[in-house]
Amino acid sequence: MRTAVPEFPEARLRELTDRYAAAVAAKRRRIWLGLAVLIAAALAAGWMGDVDLWKFAENFWRFPAYFASIAPTFSFSSAWNDLSEWLWGLPRWTLLLGDTLLIAYMGTLSGAICGFVLCFLASANLVRSRTIVFVTRRLLEFCRTVPEIVFALIFVLAFGLGPLPGVLAIAIHTTGALGKQFAEVVENIDNKPIEGVAASGGSWIQIVRFGAVPQVLSNFVSYALLRFEINVRGAAVMGFVGAGGIGQDLIEAVRKFYYSDVSAILLLIVVTVMLIDFVTERVRHRLLGLEGAGT
Amino acid sequence: MISFSSENQAAIVERYPEVFRPDWWNRGKITIGLGTAVALFLFGIAQLDIPFHRLSDGMARLGGFLRLMLPPDPGSWAEALKYLNALGETVSIAFLGTLGGALLALPVSLLAARNVVANRIVHFFSRRSLDTIRGVDILIWALIWVGVVGLGPFAGILAVICSDFGTFGKLFSEAIEAADKNPAEGVRSAGGSHLHSVRFGLLPQVFPILLSQVLYYFESNTRSATIIGIVGAGGIGLQLAEQIRVLEWQKVSFLILLILIAVSAIDWISGKLRFAIIGRRAVA
Numbered sequence: 001m002r003t004a005v006p007e008f009p010e011a012r013l014r015e016l017t018d019r020y021a022a023a024v025a026a027k028r029r030r031i032w033l034g035l036a037v038l039i040a041a042a043l044a045a046g047w048m049g050d051v052d053l054w055k056f057a058e059n060f061w062r063f064p065a066y067f068a069s070i071a072p073t074f075s076f077s078s079a080w081n082d083l084s085e086w087l088w089g090l091p092r093w094t095l096l097l098g099d100t101l102l103i104a105y106m107g108t109l110s111g112a113i114c115g116f117v118l119c120f121l122a123s124a125n126l127v128r129s130r131t132i133v134f135v136t137r138r139l140l141e142f143c144r145t146v147p148e149i150v151f152a153l154i155f156v157l158a159f160g161l162g163p164l165p166g167v168l169a170i171a172i173h174t175t176g177a178l179g180k181q182f183a184e185v186v187e188n189i190d191n192k193p194i195e196g197v198a199a200s201g202g203s204w205i206q207i208v209r210f211g212a213v214p215q216v217l218s219n220f221v222s223y224a225l226l227r228f229e230i231n232v233r234g235a236a237v238m239g240f241v242g243a244g245g246i247g248q249d250l251i252e253a254v255r256k257f258y259y260s261d262v263s264a265i266l267l268l269i270v271v272t273v274m275l276i277d278f279v280t281e282r283v284r285h286r287l288l289g290l291e292g293a294g295t
Numbered sequence: 296m297i298s299f300s301s302e303n304q305a306a307i308v309e310r311y312p313e314v315f316r317p318d319w320w321n322r323g324k325i326t327i328g329l330g331t332a333v334a335l336f337l338f339g340i341a342q343l344d345i346p347f348h349r350l351s352d353g354m355a356r357l358g359g360f361l362r363l364m365l366p367p368d369p370g371s372w373a374e375a376l377k378y379l380n381a382l383g384e385t386v387s388i389a390f391l392g393t394l395g396g397a398l399l400a401l402p403v404s405l406l407a408a409r410n411v412v413a414n415r416i417v418h419f420f421s422r423r424s425l426d427t428i429r430g431v432d433i434l435i436w437a438l439i440w441v442g443v444v445g446l447g448p449f450a451g452i453l454a455v456i457c458s459d460f461g462t463f464g465k466l467f468s469e470a471i472e473a474a475d476k477n478p479a480e481g482v483r484s485a486g487g488s489h490l491h492s493v494r495f496g497l498l499p500q501v502f503p504i505l506l507s508q509v510l511y512y513f514e515s516n517t518r519s520a521t522i523i524g525i526v527g528a529g530g531i532g533l534q535l536a537e538q539i540r541v542l543e544w545q546k547v548s549f550l551i552l553l554i555l556i557a558v559s560a561i562d563w564i565s566g567k568l569r570f571a572i573i574g575r576r577a578v579a
Contacts, residue, residue, distance in 0.1 A: 042394060049387035049448040049529070056453075062443040102339040109336055147522040148531075148553055149434070154547075155537045158360065159353035163343040237434040240526065244343065251526075254438050270430035277426070288570045 043125065055065075056162040064206030070263040086260050091245060093265060097272055100245035103166045104235040108228040110167070111174025115140075116220065118175065119182030120208050140183070143176025159245055170231050170238070181223045182216070189215045218287050225280040232276050236269050364548035374546070378534055382553050384448045386561070388523070389516040392455020397509045399460050404467030410476060411493055421464075421525050428461030437523040448529030455516055455523070458578035466508050467501075474500045503572050510565040510572075516560050 007020040008016070072086040087093075091272050148169045155165030194211035202210065239247025246265060253261035308315045339345075357516035405411045407421035437454035444450050479496030487495065524532025531550060536548040 027570045038394075045390045047389035048383050049391055049452050051391065051452065053445075055444055055447070056384040059444050063439070066439060066442060087367075099343060102343055103430060106336055108331065128559075141559070142555065145518060145555050147518055149522045149525060150532075150535060150539075150551070153525070153536060154360065155353070155357070157539070157542075159349055161527075162346070164345050164349070164353075167343070167345070173361055231431050233430075237432045242432060250435070251438070254442075266431065266435070270427055273430040274426055 005071075022114040027190060045226075059239060072260050089249075089261065089264070090105045093249065093268055096246040096249060097268060099163060100235045100238075101232060101276075103238060103245050104170065104228060104231040106167045107170025107235070108174055108224060108231050110171040111225070112178050112224045112243070114171070114175040114221075115178035115182055118179045119186055120212065122179060122185040124214065125187055125189075126180075126194070126208065127290045136179075137183075140176045140179040143172050143178070146173075147210065148173035149159075149237070152238055153241050158241050161244075166190060166235060166238035166245060167244035170234060173234070174227055174231060178199055178223060178227055182220055185201050185216050185219045185223070186212055221288050222284045225284050229277055229280050232273055236273070305439070338417060352531055360534045360544055363544035366545070367549040367552050368545040369549045370543075370546060375549075377423040378531065378550060381524075381529075381531040381534050382557055384451075384518045385532070385554075386517060386523070386540060386557060388448050388451040388455055388520040388528075388530050389513060389561075391452045392520065393459055393509060393513045393516050396459025396512075397463050397505075399456065400463035400467055403460075404464045405466035405493070407464060408471035410472055410474070410479075411497070422468075423462050425464040425468075428457065429465065430461075431458070433458040433519050433523060434526055437526050437528040441527050444466075446527045448528070451520060451523045451528035454528055455520060458519070459516065460514060462512065463509070467505055469499065470501050470504045470508070506572050507569045514558065514562045514565050517558050518554075 014021040058096065111143045118136055118140060121132055122140060124130075124133050127133050150171050151169035155168050159165050159168070159225050189212060192222065193215065194207055197207045235245050235247075236250075239245045239248045239249065240251045246269065250262070250265045250269070252258075253265060311533060338545065366497045369378055403421055403425065406417055407425060409418055412418060433440075433454055436457040437451060440450040440453040440457075474497055478500060479492040482492040482496040483489075520530055521532045521535070524534070526529040527533065531554060535550045535554075537548065
């Protein structure tokens with residue numbers, strides 16, 4: 001097939017190039033304007049946040065120096081002894097890490113159950129009453145926005161030191177976060193099964209159980225696993241405020257300048273977190289893959 | 296109209312046995328899964344020594360705290376101004392931290408994306424170092440930076456930068472890897488170098504996505520920025536932790552209210568901006 005490339009007369013061509021130049025210039029102007037706003041905001045924020053680049057330049061060497069000082073000392077002749085000295089608290093730390101994982105697990109599970117119950121009340125396609133949806137959503141927002149460590153601080157005062165406030169704090173935060181994500185999933189489901197169950201006379205519970213839950217379950221589990229991953233990190237610092245887990249030992253080591261302990265505990269936390277990330281990612285991919293194969 | 300009387304139902308069951316037969320394999324899997332989950336939970340209760348007798352006491356005390364929190368009250372105008380100032384600090388920490396983290400993460404994420412740098416070793420190391428940075432919680436970064444630049448919001452900004460660097464690096468590199476490769480190939484075929492193909496074929500595609508992720512994290516960082524004050528890195532968290540420790544419950548609830556308002560305001564703004572950025576792209 002042959003197509004003729006149109007040859008425009010000079011005047012028309014100039015008009016087109018002018019238009020093009022104007023469009024490009026308008027875009028450039030928008031970008032420059034956006035950049036100017038951004039820089040102005042950054043300067044204002046820098047003034048507000050006491051940014052002191054001079055102090056930063058003066059003290060930056062301390063940052064690598066800190067890592068250098070927490071690094072364990074190894075000499076070639078006594079590498080094994082050095083290693084066992086560095087990880088002297090391994091049995092205790094492993095136990096504490098296990099506690100941390102359990103805190104994250106229990107918090108995630110209880111939070112996921114509460115979020116599961118609440119998410120259906122927060123979905124506008126299942127609940128007629130605007131008030132219930134609004135109130136549930138605000139409740140979830142509250143649980144989500146107040147940081148878990150703030151809940152932990154308050155719960156430590158109410159329940160005493162130990163893992164219990166940590167579990168409760170994570171559970172509440174997870175309820176808010178998962179409740180919102182779950183509700184978003186529920187609002188995007190296919191309405192036909194719901195109408196079907198409603199048309200054959202199902203109660204609200206039956207509509208949810210047979211119309212909504214089968215559609216959303218694999219997504220829910222995937223989100224819950226992702227949240228577990230996040231909660232492991234959260235649980236690792238719960239000890240900073242006395243709410244159990246390995247954080248207690250870490251902040252003690254940092255505050256008392258037990259340098260090699262800091263690096264040992266940090267390493268253990270990072271390795272655990274990476275391991276959990278790896279495992280949950282595998283499981284999540286399988287879950288979502290299965291869902292794709294099923295439909 | 297067909298009515299499902301009992302004999303009718305029996306006939307249906309007889310005709311389609313496979314529909315009504317219980318699926319033992321699936322049920323077994325679900326039972327085992329749920330059983331393990333419950334068993335692990337009970338094990339956790341035993342292992343962590345959860346004191347149930349303290350639960351009722353604690354709830355009562357918590358109720359007492361809640362009663363004391365109402366109504367939220369900063370105490371005086373001077374205090375309220377101080378708290379507003381701290382809130383400004385927190386928002387600044389979140390803003391500069393997100394900005395800095397994103398700017399630092401962009402080049403590294405290009406290195407970590409398989410379709411930009413094909414070298415497997417570079418890819419592996421950049422990915423693993425990003426993972427390591429992400430494995431360290433923001434509170435720990437804040438602790439470290441407080442030791443370097445001293446107490447105050449500046450340490451908080453640096454902590455948010457560090458923790459965002461890891462997150463953005465991962466998110467950006469995933470977005471870059473998911474990009475359509477046709478425009479980049481087009482640039483190559485028109486004689487562009489590899490850098491040209493990244494600049495004109497890849498970045499224009501992913502830039503709106505990256506921007507929307509950054510805006511999303513700005514909101515979530517405002518939440519994180521409220522807590523790093525607990526270890527002394529400035530912002531409203533410092534005030535909050537202090538007031539909780541001295542049991543000034545009315546001030547605590549006032550501070551929590553401030554945080555709630557600020558976070559939902561930023562959520563609203565960043566949502567609008569994100570819609571504007573992605574919406575314009577969808578139109579174009």
